[in-house]
Amino acid sequence: MEHNTMNLTLKVWRQKNNKAKGGFETFNVKNISSEMSFLEMFDVLNEQLVAENKEPVAFDHDCREGICGACSMYINGRAHGPWHHNTTCQLHMREYKDGDTIVVEPWRADSFPVIKDLVVDRSAFDRIIQAGGYISVNTGNAVDANSLPIDKQKADESFAAATCIGCGACVAACPNTSAMLFVSAKVSHLALLPQGEPERQLRAVKMVEQMDTEGFGSCTNIGACEAECPKGISLENIARLNREYISAIMDGDSTGA
Amino acid sequence: MPLNSKIPAGPLESKWKTYKSTCKLVNPANKRQLEIIVIGTGLAGASAAASLGEMGYKVKAFCFQDSPRRAHSIAAQGGINAAKNYQNDGDSTYRLFYDTVKGGDYRAREGNVYRLAEVSASIIDQCVAQGVPFAREYGGLLSNRSFGGTQVQRTFYAAGQTGQQLLIGAYQALERQVSLGNVEMYSRHEMMEVVKIDGVARGIIARNLVTGELERHFGHAVLLCSGGYGNVFYLSTNAMGSNVSAAWKAHKQGAFFGNPCFTQIHPTCIPVSGDHQSKLTLMSESLRNDGRIWVPKQKGDNRKATDIPEEERDYYLERRYPAFGNLVPRDVASRAAKERCDEGYGVGASKMAVYLDFAAAIMRYGKIEANKQGQHNADAAAVRTLGEAVVKEKYGNLFEMYEKITGEDPYKVPMRIYPAVHYTMGGLWVDYELMTTVPGLYALGEANFSDHGANRLGASALMQGLADGYFVIPYTMGNNLADDIRTKAIPTDHAAFVAAEKEVSDRINKLMSIKGKTSVEAFHKKLGKIMWEKCGMARNAKGLTEAIAEIQALKKEFWSDVRIPGDINEFNPELDKAGRVADFIELGELMCKDALNRNESCGGHFREEYQTPDGEAMRQDDLYSYVAAWEYKGESQEELHKEELIFDVVHPSQRSYK
Numbered sequence: 001m002e003h004n005t006m007n008l009t010l011k012v013w014r015q016k017n018n019k020a021k022g023g024f025e026t027f028n029v030k031n032i033s034s035e036m037s038f039l040e041m042f043d044v045l046n047e048q049l050v051a052e053n054k055e056p057v058a059f060d061h062d063c064r065e066g067i068c069g070a071c072s073m074y075i076n077g078r079a080h081g082p083w084h085h086n087t088t089c090q091l092h093m094r095e096y097k098d099g100d101t102i103v104v105e106p107w108r109a110d111s112f113p114v115i116k117d118l119v120v121d122r123s124a125f126d127r128i129i130q131a132g133g134y135i136s137v138n139t140g141n142a143v144d145a146n147s148l149p150i151d152k153q154k155a156d157e158s159f160a161a162a163t164c165i166g167c168g169a170c171v172a173a174c175p176n177t178s179a180m181l182f183v184s185a186k187v188s189h190l191a192l193l194p195q196g197e198p199e200r201q202l203r204a205v206k207m208v209e210q211m212d213t214e215g216f217g218s219c220t221n222i223g224a225c226e227a228e229c230p231k232g233i234s235l236e237n238i239a240r241l242n243r244e245y246i247s248a249i250m251d252g253d254s255t256g257a
Numbered sequence: 258m259p260l261n262s263k264i265p266a267g268p269l270e271s272k273w274k275t276y277k278s279t280c281k282l283v284n285p286a287n288k289r290q291l292e293i294i295v296i297g298t299g300l301a302g303a304s305a306a307a308s309l310g311e312m313g314y315k316v317k318a319f320c321f322q323d324s325p326r327r328a329h330s331i332a333a334q335g336g337i338n339a340a341k342n343y344q345n346d347g348d349s350t351y352r353l354f355y356d357t358v359k360g361g362d363y364r365a366r367e368g369n370v371y372r373l374a375e376v377s378a379s380i381i382d383q384c385v386a387q388g389v390p391f392a393r394e395y396g397g398l399l400s401n402r403s404f405g406g407t408q409v410q411r412t413f414y415a416a417g418q419t420g421q422q423l424l425i426g427a428y429q430a431l432e433r434q435v436s437l438g439n440v441e442m443y444s445r446h447e448m449m450e451v452v453k454i455d456g457v458a459r460g461i462i463a464r465n466l467v468t469g470e471l472e473r474h475f476g477h478a479v480l481l482c483s484g485g486y487g488n489v490f491y492l493s494t495n496a497m498g499s500n501v502s503a504a505w506k507a508h509k510q511g512a513f514f515g516n517p518c519f520t521q522i523h524p525t526c527i528p529v530s531g532d533h534q535s536k537l538t539l540m541s542e543s544l545r546n547d548g549r550i551w552v553p554k555q556k557g558d559n560r561k562a563t564d565i566p567e568e569e570r571d572y573y574l575e576r577r578y579p580a581f582g583n584l585v586p587r588d589v590a591s592r593a594a595k596e597r598c599d600e601g602y603g604v605g606a607s608k609m610a611v612y613l614d615f616a617a618a619i620m621r622y623g624k625i626e627a628n629k630q631g632q633h634n635a636d637a638a639a640v641r642t643l644g645e646a647v648v649k650e651k652y653g654n655l656f657e658m659y660e661k662i663t664g665e666d667p668y669k670v671p672m673r674i675y676p677a678v679h680y681t682m683g684g685l686w687v688d689y690e691l692m693t694t695v696p697g698l699y700a701l702g703e704a705n706f707s708d709h710g711a712n713r714l715g716a717s718a719l720m721q722g723l724a725d726g727y728f729v730i731p732y733t734m735g736n737n738l739a740d741d742i743r744t745k746a747i748p749t750d751h752a753a754f755v756a757a758e759k760e761v762s763d764r765i766n767k768l769m770s771i772k773g774k775t776s777v778e779a780f781h782k783k784l785g786k787i788m789w790e791k792c793g794m795a796r797n798a799k800g801l802t803e804a805i806a807e808i809q810a811l812k813k814e815f816w817s818d819v820r821i822p823g824d825i826n827e828f829n830p831e832l833d834k835a836g837r838v839a840d841f842i843e844l845g846e847l848m849c850k851d852a853l854n855r856n857e858s859c860g861g862h863f864r865e866e867y868q869t870p871d872g873e874a875m876r877q878d879d880l881y882s883y884v885a886a887w888e889y890k891g892e893s894q895e896e897l898h899k900e901e902l903i904f905d906v907v908h909p910s911q912r913s914y915k
Binding site for chain 2: 003016017033035036037039043044046047049050053054055056058060061062063064065066067068069070083085086092094116119121122125126129130131133134135136137138139140142143144145146148149150152155156158159163165189190193195196
């Protein structure tokens, strides 16, 4: 692959901690290879800052192969940057050219408070799963895995919803900071499988309740979540969540009433 | 201290059944009084924490990531093995056991491996019940594929995201226990020390990574499910945060380290592109089902892959190993790639890569698809389009990932791949009950050494992590805690907790006070370079001896010149990393010692002095048919203990995949 190097200007959100006031700081980085990933470019910046005896920029990252969901940069106004179906760690510098200025912010949502610089607290997502994002089956004594055939199309749809990596880009991209795409992906994953059937209604209601408790905004069908989702989770899941929720409420008995 | 593996007596196939029906139990009321600490929330940790919580124990689980769902098991791609024999191709518990012992080059315990094969089928049942969306056939039943080192189809998968789906299943089970109050979850927490009281592990010191505060946690038992140590090489397929620290602290507290030099170098990874590289990305072994590996027959051939005609290509795995072809085990495939590149046949800009080519598979699948659709005279272009669609369904996400990283389209040009550090078979020594040499301290999953010998077969890591967590520890934990029901929770103002916390705090203060000139990252890179060059895919006595001296020098330099910016009492990733790199340096030295001690080649451990005339690994069974278990005796001091390996059922022979 042909490659080249570039010099860039970065405007990065700095914030000492949750209580401190944050602001943008400007950095120049030089000789960035087009073959680097976006986070490797940040590694270069941080090595430079350590050499200058300054504090490096804090950012969440772990697997660096687009699957763990840790990385979370809001790049030039877009969650995970410009590439389609992509996480920050998989964005590569061949996207940029010499002299570019890149603005990098953390996810912005009241339900994702900033911990430091570009790192936010996404534990609200764990609490939503705790509310019902599971099938209540204890370890041991499950029936044979092939005892219940599952229509391939449904299994595939369930899998597609289950590929959500819980990164929170959907919330960051939404002007209302709604978490509907995240919640609907989990509700769909489990509702489409026969194993998820018994708790189907209660699950939808409980997860939506917790989502509201966490302070996420309402869904107004803008579609930014789907457009920015690194795994391409479809808006159809939100439609399914709405159907699940309404039918649960109509049935009444699911909420224990 | 003599090592007692506690393998139950009796025939292989009844050992685990006998153990389960005779082990001690803890009644429900007592379980509620017993506290268990779980470090790490990957497949082993999440499944253990969830299962133990379900059983009624009081569990505390810790992970350094922001959520338990991010543990590195999530990145496993290809699949999970299970002896279900759904494909009616002659699979059985015995075959899976046999393949695993042979694949591990006869350096694993028969008893453990048989148990692993035995519980494998239950794992699939459990996961399906939890809603793990495995790949299915049109008839609605589960689909399987082949993996290296086997001749049956026993690998269950969910596209190229099997680890993700299994981990999400375990994570959901864990979160359910959190909501029920049976498990308390501590995210963004790192284990800093094991606390021992009267020789028994009774808790940990943890550090809250957001505030920097040290915390004391009591447990009747402590489970380390903290993964492997591949990042000792700096570049590996592991996540950036994967580290050895929890296991290393345990080692320094008396847990023996088993076979530290057994490292798996995975044959199919995206090659290094430059000095900036921070990690390497795996391309699933499942790709070797359909991809053919080759290099040009002519040295230094600079033509584009697509311009090299068929007869000028060397499909070297098919040539050398006709019986298994492209599906030889990982260690064999990796060494063969290195051999070709070292001889000057490598491809790409760096010449340190080989091709993994899907052209033949695309055309083959395309023809089948065309026939299915009744297009018996379809032209090559139409066949190719149809074939690409089939390949996309099987491996789409992997092809996409390859294209994002390299900027090349693998549907049109062959992938370039090269081996990279992927997994560590070595780890804390454990007995049959998964207990280390420290009573009350257990190690599960990749963190222990137990089941894979000197080489792990593909799709067996997920199997082992979940076997340990779902199906082994729930029994063995009770067998030991049954004797502990009279032990009341020990208050954390106990002198042992105070002393351990002070030790941790002193070390952190020491690190921060060095205020040197060199970044943590720079030290890590230096260590990685030493390890890769001298303790990597090929090792020899001279290189290993040099490496030990170099690492000792690096350690001195680290402790006098490392620069860590920021403060202790805040979110400080540089400080977190400094502690981990300090431990990697010490581990690196032990790995080299272990590799130097083992004067033979086996599995992933290839000593250049010990090879057959045609370049295959040459074991020395009469001298080295043992587990090397190292006891920490002070700085750079380790004492070797040997656990003899006894093969009652499988007879070690030279592994042949020809």
